[in-house]
Amino acid sequence: MITVGVIGAGRIGKVHTESICNYVRNAKIKTIADPYMNEETEKWVASMGVPNTTKDYHDILNDPEIDAVLICSSTNTHSIISLEAIAAGKHIFCEKPIDHDLDKIKQVMDALKEHPELKYQVGFNRRFDHNFAAVRKAVVDGKIGETHIIKVTSRDPEPPSAEYAAVSGGMFLDMTIHDFDMVRFLAGCDAEEIYVQSAVLVDPAIGEAGDVDTAVITIKMENGAIAVIDNSRRAAYGYDQRAEVFGSKGMAATTNDTQSSCVLSNAEGVTGEKPLYFFLERYMQSFATEVKDFINAIENNTDTPVGVIDGLKPVLMGIAAKKSVEEHRPVKISEIKY
Amino acid sequence: MITVGVIGAGRIGKVHTESICNYVRNAKIKTIADPYMNEETEKWVASMGVPNTTKDYHDILNDPEIDAVLICSSTNTHSIISLEAIAAGKHIFCEKPIDHDLDKIKQVMDALKEHPELKYQVGFNRRFDHNFAAVRKAVVDGKIGETHIIKVTSRDPEPPSAEYAAVSGGMFLDMTIHDFDMVRFLAGCDAEEIYVQSAVLVDPAIGEAGDVDTAVITIKMENGAIAVIDNSRRAAYGYDQRAEVFGSKGMAATTNDTQSSCVLSNAEGVTGEKPLYFFLERYMQSFATEVKDFINAIENNTDTPVGVIDGLKPVLMGIAAKKSVEEHRPVKISEIKY
């Protein structure tokens, strides 16, 4: 039985807490920390059967009974808390991204090298999604032969607020970062070069804030395959999350998940449901699976499925993507120094 | 907070236990009873955080702290325990069928009339399935107009063992009973007359045991619609569970659920996954929802969504179906006396 502390009781902290309480038999949460801990949150914590709350996450780091921490705090604290938690000898599940600053990611990587006994997992949950995992399995099983083309469609139902967009690091580091990870996951190798064609088509305010909201990103992979991601901050029909891997023997492709398979045929046409609304609905199963796998990696002393290097690489890709937009040219990942 | 006892720790008892522990915030299980309670089961009970076990379900009925019981024991005990639980003042969630003997169902109904304060729900879980619920919602919302034709396809991946078949009451009372309920649910009314064309095509042993394994069942509904169920005890591609309601304005129809939406295109064709294997995989969500709704009905003092009368009616239909096979003619439900 692994004893866990959860740092951050926001949306994703709650998701992970509920996953552990409901599905992860070999873990129990002892303490949940949040600087804004209030009565309502405490009530929720109690309803989950978690015994302790605190406003100071150091209470978790200092608790010798706690084996592992889930870092679900705001992005700008991920690397700092990671370093403190490593120093405190805790296994770490850290929400993505580790940091937007490559130096800080490097510090975490260096610290981990000193503590090879500690497990570190980054929250790229989509790898654990039933659909994408099935595509990856088809690739691994040789069903599509050598990979030639990888296509990822990733469109949000609604753009973020202007405030959020401002601190998010931009679309590539906030939203596309998941797709960069997906491309690496499906290809089973790293990216070599990136070219971005982007635009502001959804909301001029996003453009005024110096960001883009629509993009097609072409990526040359190290295995010779070509990947392409298409992003939009707003799909009128909802959260569009698809992938397709095409190779010498065939293609594996997914469609969106819906609330039900019910299709209505009437005088207007033959109509099925829209995709599940957003990531909490769409990826609930994957959030549970990634945490379960993290706990199992600790218990069985095996590698975590998404290591610290997997936290670094999509950030490099995001920075290369930004550079491609600025300099309007293909950018090699090797140009990004850290 | 509703305190619950679970009677029967077999497959379905475990499903309901896990649902309550994982999803139902306003209920907690105090005791689980099973005549074959052993070390392994006790370990599982402990892992769920349930404090007590017993071999004698009367311990649950006699416990004044327990508000509600889930009857998950073998079919032949459902009505007896129902009667005892009513006498003990417990709310009851009873697995289907209440009984194969109409007299015994009637006794339960009579006992409930004396205790209008007690909630009684029958485990027709498929009503709570996301797909069938969406079809029913389309009907209720007037999307298909007046209902003309209802089609239910229900095929199991494997026939039951000869031993099970012998005590199951036959295909109509064991398997089709769910489809009889589905037809009532989708039509929103009762059946008037039933005609069965059946055969033994899957396994001669089933025929030797006096049962059938393949059937097409036509039902005239009280609202004038015609329903048709097609059953097989063995579909080579797995658990086939579909429904279609056709009416004056259109049609609502479902397809099967699969593990993922991944489709492989290669030289052989374009291949998606088979349906989810069997009822535990396919209907997991519906099992959780039905129990949640049962607990809510107690807490809010509202009617349960599937009452004792809904437990009676499909049994009447099953008996009429048997009679239709024996006498090779359409049989009115009103011919079945109780």
Added chain:
Amino acid sequence: MITVGVIGAGRIGKVHTESICNYVRNAKIKTIADPYMNEETEKWVASMGVPNTTKDYHDILNDPEIDAVLICSSTNTHSIISLEAIAAGKHIFCEKPIDHDLDKIKQVMDALKEHPELKYQVGFNRRFDHNFAAVRKAVVDGKIGETHIIKVTSRDPEPPSAEYAAVSGGMFLDMTIHDFDMVRFLAGCDAEEIYVQSAVLVDPAIGEAGDVDTAVITIKMENGAIAVIDNSRRAAYGYDQRAEVFGSKGMAATTNDTQSSCVLSNAEGVTGEKPLYFFLERYMQSFATEVKDFINAIENNTDTPVGVIDGLKPVLMGIAAKKSVEEHRPVKISEIKY
């Protein structure tokens, strides 16, 4: 090169004429007969490159250059013209049904026995449809193993006019007759017994005319399989034409054809096109193929793919279906004497 005469220049006569002119290289039409031949029709005949027209079909029967006739006149003349054409030594393609009167069909069968050199084909075009042919091929290729259940959905976009309904012989002989043929085609054997549950749900006028507009028809096939047809005279979403064959090794099933595969995803849902409007749109390819096969049967002196016996059997089934409605019981085909 086979020389053909077409008797009847109505809707279906035009379809067959265009098929022969456009697709059938080894046939040419010499004469088209229609009692209502007028200027407009003559213009159309000329545009097809057909040299002759006549108001009297005997001109075709008496023309020694003509090898084969297509009987596309009104239903009540099919058997009479068939007999005359046999006497005149012509090969015959006769639109379905040969007749509603079993005696008249028998006369045609008897006449054909005297002329084994003459080819006779009945216009059950759906056997030649790409979808249904693919299902049949799956059955023949052993892909589904032994057949257990056959399901045919057949719903028209609009009910016929009251006048047409009056002379059509009723839904079973006019509309379902195609589905009876389809069931025989998919099963590869004859029907043994029929039970009909029917209703008047679309249009009370149809009921007043003594007919039904909605039906579920259960058929026991001679190979032990159970077939079920569901019919409606009006599907709000258009012409619904599907089939499904379920057997010991799997299932082959079709969906409807649409004008395009274009799917629109928007805030309302994910919407594809309705089925192709009606039989002329839906079955155009099958009309061409059946005539091509007829001409080839003549040229190669092989059996036609749909013989006179295939014209008889669905009529027997239709009469049994009517009897089942009248007497409200399952009716054996062997009860229908001819």
Added chain:
Amino acid sequence: MITVGVIGAGRIGKVHTESICNYVRNAKIKTIADPYMNEETEKWVASMGVPNTTKDYHDILNDPEIDAVLICSSTNTHSIISLEAIAAGKHIFCEKPIDHDLDKIKQVMDALKEHPELKYQVGFNRRFDHNFAAVRKAVVDGKIGETHIIKVTSRDPEPPSAEYAAVSGGMFLDMTIHDFDMVRFLAGCDAEEIYVQSAVLVDPAIGEAGDVDTAVITIKMENGAIAVIDNSRRAAYGYDQRAEVFGSKGMAATTNDTQSSCVLSNAEGVTGEKPLYFFLERYMQSFATEVKDFINAIENNTDTPVGVIDGLKPVLMGIAAKKSVEEHRPVKISEIKY
């Protein structure tokens, strides 16, 4: 009635001849020219009811009875014959591409300016395909709002022979040229800039011949939308031809056409058919429609649906694509001088 001459009796010449003979009522073919005219071809010509053949296409150009010519000869003769046909006062349907040499296209354009009475249509048949036409219609009807992203998937079942590849002008001018046209058609505007990520993954011989066989092509359109084409010279599952337009109000997308909708469910999975094999099967309907529309444009004296400018633009895009590969950078269409 328009009198037509067909120049070139190869594969596509035959397709257009059959379309005109079978479907185009207001046109008749008088002469078919082919330098390799032989007995077999003459037999086919006769079977189509076409009266004359010749080895010298000038016989067609010099025939005052012929109103229009279809140029179906080898690519390197398209512009020359176009110029001669313009001089001879013939309307022209010219197979794509007009030429790979921009100067020669310019000569044709200039010659046409002198003869505004002559119709000129380029054979971009896919615009007339039922699926792509339906997507375009959704765009024109405002169903998807402002266009943001256009995706075209275009993969051949088999790479061309090394010999063909050598003279074809390379993948971009031979194969992608259709997709460049499709992007312009779906966007309703021209391309502004192109970036290509390409590779040799299918066949090293193609690389040795200086060409590529796999590519992802990103295109900035003049209306601000981003288009992306993915190409492969070999898809193991067949001819993959899909398009998707995503905009502010939704998305319109197509799937591949198949021979039938028959789906087989068995122990291995749920399997539908592969796409129709190659362009002759997939685009037969579009070939007929484009020629029908050409003849109508002549008869009604209206603009042809795909003018000479539509023949020029995709060639510009193809040349820009080649330059993008050579210089490994985004290339503006305005850089390509002519």
